[in-house]
Amino acid sequence: MDREERLRTWERRVDPYLLAASLLFLTAYAVRVLMPGLSPGWLELWAAVTVVSWAVFVAEYLARLAFSPDRRHFVRTRWLDLVVTVLPLLRPLRLVELHDRMRRNRSRPRLALEARVMAYTGLASLLLGFAAALAVLHDERHAPGSHIRTLGDAAWWAVSALTTTGYGDVVPVTARGRFLASGLMCVGVGLVGAVVGSFSSWLVRRFRQEGEG
Template sequence: MPVMNQATWEARAEWPLAGAAIVFLIAYSTQVIGKPTGTSATILTSVIWIIWTVFLIDYAARLYLAERRRRWFLRNIHELLIVALPMLRPLRLLRLITLLRTLHKIGGHALRGRLITYVIASVTILSYVAALTVLDVERNAPGATITSMGDALWWAMATITTVGYGDFYPVTVIGRLIAVALMIGGIAVLGVVTATLASWLVESVAAETTAEVESGDQALQKELAEVKEQLRLLLESNGTTASDDALAQRPSR
């Protein structure tokens, strides 16, 4: 039986944790948007706590299996904060970005297909998670401007694109931290898009230039071959003529 290590654990837990994140997303969305009461609220809260426990087990397992636990712990403080602090629990939904590997296959091997897939998926996940979280922390705050899911989604789209109209804005500390994270995420996505497009343009121009050079080289080589053939024929013709003249000029005995 192979020895379990951190890489093996992460590979095996990747999709189960992505599934748990989807269930968490559904439960949390229902809790925030629907605002259920009574038995429904109790069930949703229980589901959220169970999935949170799953994430806690995953964190503990990766820490235990790490070769250098102290180093891994220090490099993954954010993982501990996400598990330990209730206000950061929606950040676990970013595990859904794991699904981009499947979307990568759907997008095909064409660069533009992959680019469109990644951009749409990343923007959708980041925007929705940020909107849901900011609505949860802002809705009941004094002086809040984000009080509905529609407002939250509009704010998220304006923020991730770094437009920032200012008609809706967070008033709590947690809400502002979410806004900062969303702006950084938006800049990162735009940066990846810009870099990928630039790389694609450079590769396209280089490929076209190479094709033109190769085509020109082939044409030049063909012309040189024709010139060589004409020279060969001319030299052979001149050699034959000179030989005939010499025979004609030789005195007969």
């Protein structure tokens, strides 16, 4: 078995475990942000879960790098994998890549391409928005002059940032919060564009089929 085949086999086998580790990481982070009043023992436990989950991401990335036949090409073309390894809160973006990999492994997918793109992109947007809301709440909750004090405030801000609406009623005031807002707006343009583009493609195809019928 050559390196390329070993890499594909490895990715196929670890994908379910990576998904579980991602959900566990997000759960541990959410508990630490939303329940700061937990006892020190529980907080340490969830902190350990966060570190262990992160270690799994790093180990898995290094394993794929080792299996890759051309490591420079792997790093250059799979840059998203490196980004979500360094910044685990961005791991929902890998849902799109995971969907594409699963689609290649199926000879006859059940859903139309446009529906699959919209479903996976929508799920990635939902998880990414939740992760961003947690991160900005963690930084903004006790900042002087901040309007983001609750999860509801943070969720409303995340929706505004993801959709690039920018009402301006709830905005981050810390440097890290503004950095998160900038990144989320940039990502939101791509995610929303993918959903709108897929839906438009589906409409055009349906109208063409009705016209030909």
